[in-house]
Amino acid sequence: MRAVKPKKFLGQHFLTDLSIASRIADTVDACPDLPVLEVGPGMGVMTQYLVRKPRPLKVVEIDDESVTYLRKTYPELEDSIIEDDFLKMHLERTFGGSPFVLTGNYPYNISSQIFFKMLDYKDLIPCCTGMIQKEVAERIAAKPGSKAYGILSVLIQAWYDVEYLFTVEPGVFNPPPKVRSAVIRMTRNKTTELGCDEKLFKQLVKTTFNQRRKMLRNNIQPLLTQLKTDNPDCPEFTELLADPIVQKRPEQLSVEDFIALTLRLQENRP
Numbered sequence: 001m002r003a004v005k006p007k008k009f010l011g012q013h014f015l016t017d018l019s020i021a022s023r024i025a026d027t028v029d030a031c032p033d034l035p036v037l038e039v040g041p042g043m044g045v046m047t048q049y050l051v052r053k054p055r056p057l058k059v060v061e062i063d064d065e066s067v068t069y070l071r072k073t074y075p076e077l078e079d080s081i082i083e084d085d086f087l088k089m090h091l092e093r094t095f096g097g098s099p100f101v102l103t104g105n106y107p108y109n110i111s112s113q114i115f116f117k118m119l120d121y122k123d124l125i126p127c128c129t130g131m132i133q134k135e136v137a138e139r140i141a142a143k144p145g146s147k148a149y150g151i152l153s154v155l156i157q158a159w160y161d162v163e164y165l166f167t168v169e170p171g172v173f174n175p176p177p178k179v180r181s182a183v184i185r186m187t188r189n190k191t192t193e194l195g196c197d198e199k200l201f202k203q204l205v206k207t208t209f210n211q212r213r214k215m216l217r218n219n220i221q222p223l224l225t226q227l228k229t230d231n232p233d234c235p236e237f238t239e240l241l242a243d244p245i246v247q248k249r250p251e252q253l254s255v256e257d258f259i260a261l262t263l264r265l266q267e268n269r270p
Helices: 018-030 064-073 075-080 108-120 134-141 151-157 198-209 221-230 255-267
Strands: 036-039 057-061 081-083 101-104 127-133 160-168 181-188
Touching: 018 101, 018 127, 018 160, 018 181, 057 064, 057 075, 064 075, 064 081, 075 081, 108 127, 108 134, 108 151, 127 134, 134 151, 134 160, 134 181, 151 160, 151 198, 151 255, 198 221, 198 255, 221 255
Parallel strands: 036 057, 036 101, 057 081, 101 127
Antiparallel strands: 127 181, 160 181
């Protein structure tokens, strides 16, 4: 069967190096005994190694041509090929509500959205591995104080331990992307709850990093104004605004600092 033509609008860059495909497939072994969901298998360069593992495997692919190729090439996956948009899937239905490992050579144009969805289903996804744009991988793995540290770093590291595994050069793809790639693994940490309002935590992280060069005292003002608008009886934030923590920039705060700051905001609610 003829090869699938990569489609730019889907962000397809097909991996051609089998040794790298095998290495990425093996990253799921950190969570053995769990079923695997592969996102965007394309022509199955990773699938051929995943299907050999003694565990259930399903693949989700939005491209009709790729689905046809997979059905012909991997007949054993006939009932395990999901023709759908991963971002619109109800993941609790994928393996009957059981936890699973998420992996793939993720489309770079939607990789951040994929990981935000992973966070929405964090209790179902104890392990997520795969290949993404190197810059995004560095952001996810970044530590406080670095320029790469940002929204993805805080929100993911609140729930997952992140490992930057290895870098992949553009020449092993068809067509070669204009950026370098990287393989990462995210494994659920022991956190079961943050101990604060998770919605407010996310809002705080996103608000502060939207103006990352400003001190927290300045860039949380829109959030404080919203809290006052939503709750007219909310006391003033005078004590909070005098705290040394808000003299810092957002990239200087750890996950624990953001949780503590969220709790301070909660204290000011009526």
